[in-house]
Amino acid sequence: MKMSASRAMVECLKAEGINTVYGYPGAAICPFFDALLDEEKTIKNILVRHEANGGHAASGFARISGRPQVCIATSGPGAVNLITAIATAYADSIPIIAITGQVSTEQIGSDAFQEADITGAAEPFVKHSYLVKDAGDIPRIFKEAFYIAGTGRPGPVLIDVPVDVQKAVIDFSYPKSVSIRSYKPTIKGNYMQVKRVAKALKSAKRPLICIGGGVFASHATEEVRKLSEVMDIPVITTMMGISCFNDDDRLFFGMIGTHGVKSANSAANDCDTLLLVGARVGDRAVKTPLALAETTTIIHIDIDPAEIGKNIGTDIPLVGNAKDVLRQLLEVVEPMEHKEWVEHLESYRVKREYSRPKEGTVNPREFIEKLSEAMPAETIVTADVGQNQIWAATSYKLKANGRFLTSGGMGTMGYSLPCAMGAKMACPERTSLQICGDGSFQMQFMEMATCVQYGIKVKIVVMTNNRLGMVRELQDIGFNGRKVSVFLDGSPDFVKLAEAYGIPALRVNDEKSMKKAIKELAGEDKLMLVEVCVDEDAPTL
Amino acid sequence: MKHTISVLVENHSGVLSRISGLFSRRGFNIESLAVGPTENPEVSRITIIADGDDHTVEQIEKQLNKLIEVIKVKSFKPSECMARELMLLKVSATADKRQEIMTICEITESKVIDMTVNTMTLEICDKYDHLIKFVALLEPYGIIEMVRTGTIAIQRGSDTIAAGK
Numbered sequence: 216m217k218m219s220a221s222r223a224m225v226e227c228l229k230a231e232g233i234n235t236v237y238g239y240p241g242a243a244i245c246p247f248f249d250a251l252l253d254e255e256k257t258i259k260n261i262l263v264r265h266e267a268n269g270g271h272a273a274s275g276f277a278r279i280s281g282r283p284q285v286c287i288a289t290s291g292p293g294a295v296n297l298i299t300a301i302a303t304a305y306a307d308s309i310p311i312i313a314i315t316g317q318v319s320t321e322q323i324g325s326d327a328f329q330e331a332d333i334t335g336a337a338e339p340f341v342k343h344s345y346l347v348k349d350a351g352d353i354p355r356i357f358k359e360a361f362y363i364a365g366t367g368r369p370g371p372v373l374i375d376v377p378v379d380v381q382k383a384v385i386d387f388s389y390p391k392s393v394s395i396r397s398y399k400p401t402i403k404g405n406y407m408q409v410k411r412v413a414k415a416l417k418s419a420k421r422p423l424i425c426i427g428g429g430v431f432a433s434h435a436t437e438e439v440r441k442l443s444e445v446m447d448i449p450v451i452t453t454m455m456g457i458s459c460f461n462d463d464d465r466l467f468f469g470m471i472g473t474h475g476v477k478s479a480n481s482a483a484n485d486c487d488t489l490l491l492v493g494a495r496v497g498d499r500a501v502k503t504p505l506a507l508a509e510t511t512t513i514i515h516i517d518i519d520p521a522e523i524g525k526n527i528g529t530d531i532p533l534v535g536n537a538k539d540v541l542r543q544l545l546e547v548v549e550p551m552e553h554k555e556w557v558e559h560l561e562s563y564r565v566k567r568e569y570s571r572p573k574e575g576t577v578n579p580r581e582f583i584e585k586l587s588e589a590m591p592a593e594t595i596v597t598a599d600v601g602q603n604q605i606w607a608a609t610s611y612k613l614k615a616n617g618r619f620l621t622s623g624g625m626g627t628m629g630y631s632l633p634c635a636m637g638a639k640m641a642c643p644e645r646t647s648l649q650i651c652g653d654g655s656f657q658m659q660f661m662e663m664a665t666c667v668q669y670g671i672k673v674k675i676v677v678m679t680n681n682r683l684g685m686v687r688e689l690q691d692i693g694f695n696g697r698k699v700s701v702f703l704d705g706s707p708d709f710v711k712l713a714e715a716y717g718i719p720a721l722r723v724n725d726e727k728s729m730k731k732a733i734k735e736l737a738g739e740d741k742l743m744l745v746e747v748c749v750d751e752d753a754p755t756l
Numbered sequence: 757m758k759h760t761i762s763v764l765v766e767n768h769s770g771v772l773s774r775i776s777g778l779f780s781r782r783g784f785n786i787e788s789l790a791v792g793p794t795e796n797p798e799v800s801r802i803t804i805i806a807d808g809d810d811h812t813v814e815q816i817e818k819q820l821n822k823l824i825e826v827i828k829v830k831s832f833k834p835s836e837c838m839a840r841e842l843m844l845l846k847v848s849a850t851a852d853k854r855q856e857i858m859t860i861c862e863i864t865e866s867k868v869i870d871m872t873v874n875t876m877t878l879e880i881c882d883k884y885d886h887l888i889k890f891v892a893l894l895e896p897y898g899i900i901e902m903v904r905t906g907t908i909a910i911q912r913g914s915d916t917i918a919a920g921k
């Protein structure tokens with residue numbers, strides 16, 4: 216069928232089942248926006264207030280829906296604004312499709328108004344990118360882009376479309392299949408390797424499973440649970456793996472890493488065999504991979520061969536999709552018991568005790584733990600970056616089917632609100648709870664308008680310590696308390712700010728207001744904000 | 757240690773920048789890089805000489821393989837492939853030195869391709885080590901300008917890395 220290329224782009228999105236996009240217009244992407252208007256009943260554009268937030272929202276949507284999602288920006292500044300979101304998605308292997316407008320083909324390379332070489336600039340952070348030169352390639356390119364973003368190790372794909380290309384007329388038909396000779400991710404594990412893994416697990420005295428974000432990417436939570444149960448193997452997670460495993464499972468020992476919990480880090484120290492699943496052993500998760508590999512048999516399951524052996528020496532590599540590989544493994548393993556080992560790990564569990572907070576503040580970890588007890592089980596928790604992230608990661612007790620989202624690899628401040636918006640739109644039945652600091656909130660609070668405009672119900676929690684808390688702590692510990700540029704004086708009254716947007720808001724600064732706020736947060740699903748006053752010197756751990 | 761890495765890629769614009777970007781971004785050192793078409797017009801072949809230990813080379817191979825437009829990557833030990841590089845070299849040569857330089861050319865199987873009153877331009881196509889020796893032999897005369905293509909390599913025997921098959 217003959218149609219404009221911009222209309223064809225919309226048809227491609229429809230064919231991919233996209234119902235929401237996060238875009239910010241400008242001259243070079245206008246033909247595409249115009250075509251979107253014709254299909255506004257099928258595809259809704261959410262006008263975020265900054266392009267990066269559009270990318271983060273698409274990321275939140277993708278993480279909950281399990282499908283690549285779309286963000287859109289114009290050429291030049293719009294495209295460049297998207298880079299933070301693209302890099303954030305890349306670091307956490309989240310499938311997003313970034314569509315950018317570009318100056319017209321004959322202007323490319325002339326430093327035209329709002330021209331930026333976005334495919335060049337984003338190259339280090341994309342799984343793949345396209346600069347569309349021939350409008351006739353659009354159906355194939357879109358098909359490939361979605362396929363590449365969502366398969367193998369997921370990641371962002373960028374499609375840069377010059378404005379004249381968008382206006383061209385093409386003969387549209389959406390390809391049914393993709394064939395890229397040079398892209399064939401390994402899905403099933405090598406059978407011999409699977410047997411080797413089974414053997415190593417069988418002979419292990421102190422086995423441990425460490426799971427990462429890859430378990431979500433391959434929808435393998437059930438398989439991990441089964442393996443852990445059948446073989447009686449304790450489980451720990453990386454930050455990206457939080458909520459892959461049931462928090463109150465007797466075999467769960469928490470998050471590993473610099474900011475992890477004692478039980479998880481001690482388990483990693485004491486185990487004799489470590490099975491890594493979809494975890495890349497980032498430096499925040501394992502500080503001294505060399506030492507760990509020396510004393511431990513390392514088994515590494517990952518769909519990306521390049522991750523195996525990159526950060527930690529591996530005894531048994533196993534390339535494949537975690538879900539498929541674990542299923543293969545489940546067919547060959549036998550039930551085991553590791554009573555002594557599990558008991559040993561039990562001794563590392565620390566009972567949480569909260570110090571009395573300073574007058575006019577509450578203990579942030581106590582607040583988060585109590586909040587988690589009250590929130591609906593299926594709540595999607597989105598944490599920002601900083602102390603608030605670690606408080607959320609270690610003190611929020613997730614219930615079965617709960618979900619935890621954060622920017623793990625890039626640690627991008629300002630991720631949480633847009634991500635929570637996308638997550639909410641992907642699954643409106645679930646409560647979307649966002650936790651951030653007063654620093655990071657000021658990098659994203661413009662999105663409150665978007666929430667109001669489109670009725671996106673996010674429960675916003677701002678942990679106010681009037682500091683860039685995590686950096687403040689670093690300066691206290693690592694720079695002899697020489698504090699510089701961590702004071703957030705000049706911040707607005709966040710309760711009043713929310714109210715200015717018409718968003719109901721509460722402040723927590725004592726036991727009583729804490730109770731009230733928790734009740735509100737756990738209650739009716741609505742857009743609201745809670746400011747939690749926290750001691751400026753409160754520690755992360 | 758030096759490794760020879762052959763990479764077959766889709767003959768698209770932008771591929772070379774993706775590859776060179778990958779090397780600099782990941783801190784891999786490239787000694788030389790040569791690119792050209794293959795027997796299949798859709799496929800280009802890049803030959804990279806890279807420095808690094810086995811772990812580094814393994815990472816290079818794996819990271820290259822992740823680029824969507826990379827069709828095949830293979831690294832060779834020196835004994836597994838034949839490698840050649842073309843060099844053009846302009847050297848000062850006044851009349852009294854010409855004969856000596858011609859002798860060097862004869863022994864090294866290089867050619868004189870241009871000559872002026874006080875310069876000679878030479879061409880040699882050989883292995884990396886031989887080029888180094890050739891340069892050393894000519895240094896005393898004064899090398900004015902040197903240009904090299906970078907090494908290309910092909911497997912010994914009947915094995916190939918088969919473009920597009």
Ligand SMILES: Cc1ncc(C[n+]2csc(CCOP(=O)(O)OP(=O)(O)O)c2C)c(N)n1
Pocket residue numbers: 599600601602603604626627628629651652653654655656678680682683684685686
């Ligand atoms: C975009 C960005 N800029 C800078 C940083 C470095 N950084 C990490 S944590 C942090 C402080 C965050 O402060 P706040 O949001 O108030 O949270 P808190 O640590 O106080 O909970 C900063 C500046 C970052 N992670 N991201």
